[in-house]
Amino acid sequence: MEVEKIQRVPSYKMLAEALVQNILDGRLKVGDALPTEAVLCDSFGVNRSTVREGVRLLEEAGMLLRNGKKLLITHPSREQLGAQVQRAMVLKEVRIEELWEGLFILDPALAELAALRRTEAAVEALAANVKATEEALDRGDPVVQLDIEFHSLVAEAADNHALLVAREPLGRLLFPAFDVVMTKVGSAGDRLLTAHTAIFEAIRKKDAAGARKWMEKHIQDFKRGYEVAGVDMRTPVVQVQKTSAAR
Amino acid sequence: MEVEKIQRVPSYKMLAEALVQNILDGRLKVGDALPTEAVLCDSFGVNRSTVREGVRLLEEAGMLLRNGKKLLITHPSREQLGAQVQRAMVLKEVRIEELWEGLFILDPALAELAALRRTEAAVEALAANVKATEEALDRGDPVVQLDIEFHSLVAEAADNHALLVAREPLGRLLFPAFDVVMTKVGSAGDRLLTAHTAIFEAIRKKDAAGARKWMEKHIQDFKRGYEVAGVDMRTPVVQVQKTSAAR
Numbered sequence: 001m002e003v004e005k006i007q008r009v010p011s012y013k014m015l016a017e018a019l020v021q022n023i024l025d026g027r028l029k030v031g032d033a034l035p036t037e038a039v040l041c042d043s044f045g046v047n048r049s050t051v052r053e054g055v056r057l058l059e060e061a062g063m064l065l066r067n068g069k070k071l072l073i074t075h076p077s078r079e080q081l082g083a084q085v086q087r088a089m090v091l092k093e094v095r096i097e098e099l100w101e102g103l104f105i106l107d108p109a110l111a112e113l114a115a116l117r118r119t120e121a122a123v124e125a126l127a128a129n130v131k132a133t134e135e136a137l138d139r140g141d142p143v144v145q146l147d148i149e150f151h152s153l154v155a156e157a158a159d160n161h162a163l164l165v166a167r168e169p170l171g172r173l174l175f176p177a178f179d180v181v182m183t184k185v186g187s188a189g190d191r192l193l194t195a196h197t198a199i200f201e202a203i204r205k206k207d208a209a210g211a212r213k214w215m216e217k218h219i220q221d222f223k224r225g226y227e228v229a230g231v232d233m234r235t236p237v238v239q240v241q242k243t244s245a246a247r
Numbered sequence: 248m249e250v251e252k253i254q255r256v257p258s259y260k261m262l263a264e265a266l267v268q269n270i271l272d273g274r275l276k277v278g279d280a281l282p283t284e285a286v287l288c289d290s291f292g293v294n295r296s297t298v299r300e301g302v303r304l305l306e307e308a309g310m311l312l313r314n315g316k317k318l319l320i321t322h323p324s325r326e327q328l329g330a331q332v333q334r335a336m337v338l339k340e341v342r343i344e345e346l347w348e349g350l351f352i353l354d355p356a357l358a359e360l361a362a363l364r365r366t367e368a369a370v371e372a373l374a375a376n377v378k379a380t381e382e383a384l385d386r387g388d389p390v391v392q393l394d395i396e397f398h399s400l401v402a403e404a405a406d407n408h409a410l411l412v413a414r415e416p417l418g419r420l421l422f423p424a425f426d427v428v429m430t431k432v433g434s435a436g437d438r439l440l441t442a443h444t445a446i447f448e449a450i451r452k453k454d455a456a457g458a459r460k461w462m463e464k465h466i467q468d469f470k471r472g473y474e475v476a477g478v479d480m481r482t483p484v485v486q487v488q489k490t491s492a493a494r
Contacts, residue, residue: 162345
């Protein structure tokens with residue numbers, strides 16, 4: 001009876017899993033070339049089409065980079081990792097208020113850590129972002145991408161890779177949803193710039209309490225903007241940007 | 248010159264992306280059968296092998312469920328979504344202290360929300376988990392899976408799907424890493440049970456402050472356990488469980 005429960009695993013999946021294991025173990029390192037199809041056929045005792053399908057899975061997972069005819073081992077980017085989770089959140093009809101609540105918990109804590117740990121390079125990256133945001137607002141250009149980037153830079157400065165990867169899809173989904181407020185509430189751009197500037201200054205001065213406090217105010221202000229614009233935060237979030245599946 | 252920069256997108260990827268878009272738009276709903284290969288060939292003007300490869304990508308992304316000969320639309324599970332992120336964290340050599348810090352920020356906030364929002368069903372699920380943990384400790388069985396589940400149940404009770412998905416890989420990677428403390432520090436099991444019981448009771452009584460405080464203590468205790476066991480939390484985390492890639 002138990003035999004019925006056994007799930008067949010296709011051989012291309014087993015091959016992909018075996019290659020992943022080799023990467024996790026460090027036997028295949030970033031920048032190494034993947035062994036040729038012929039070598040893989042030989043090593044695993046499978047045919048060429050199995051090898052090709054297995055390799056395609058690995059490419060899809062962002063673990064291979066095509067360089068001319070060669071395939072090099074690489075690590076998936078934060079964007080690639082986030083794309084799948086992001087899509088799932090849209091599918092599950094996650095509401096804007098849920099994303100907001102998530103960043104209301106995460107971003108003030110990350111701002112505090114950023115103030116304690118930031119490097120000079122992180123300060124420079126934040127300074128450039130704030131300057132670009134100011135210029136974009138002057139020109140009347142959209143600042144959605146700069147807004148996403150600002151919060152990611154703060155998270156990067158906090159130097160916690162687990163949280164950095166975990167929060168990425170939330171930022172990518174929430175900040176584009178703020179566009180509706182930006183177009184309806186005239187002062188929203190100025191308020192955003194004031195907050196980003198204050199958060200940046202606090203991080204630069206290593207003022208952890210100030211960075212947290214300003215980030216908290218800033219995320220609160222997001223909610224206030226929704227209220228002023230008369231938009232319901234219980235609306236399910238929509239996919240604004242292309243996912244990376246077609247790249 | 249610019250033409251060189253254009254990236255060719257293989258047709259199976261374009262097909263997969265088009266199907267995803269149909270699912271996101273709600274034209275294909277959960278439980279619907281995927282159109283047959285012949286229909287897909289016709290609708291998209293591609294050949295069978297392209298359709299097969301595109302469909303395989305969708306299956307890989309956890310968006311199709313095989314039911315006999317039929318393929319039904321489904322949403323990826325939290326575990327499937329987490330697997331890719333989890334693997335990336337191992338690849339990036341995320342340290343145990345980074346995971347710990349992530350849950351030190353997230354889990355107390357989630358416990359607080361859980362106390363405010365928990366349903367009767369959530370209370371029952373937590374009660375069953377605490378009871379099973381007590382019995383496993385009595386028998387001297389490992390409680391890693393129950394520990395992961397307890398924290399996931401708290402996150403579920405907080406009723407925020409964005410955070411639920413985001414924190415899953417952190418819990419799945421961190422709690423197994425506690426095994427080393429459990430085997431070295433005799434009192435670790437009792438301390439875990441005391442904390443889980445107190446958190447559960449606070450959530451049951453809708454005591455938000457108590458739930459937060461006990462969860463904070465509990466996650467702090469994790470770090471203390473590492474110190475007592477003399478294990479360095481700067482160690483990169485390892486993949487303890489099989490990823491779902493081979494399922």
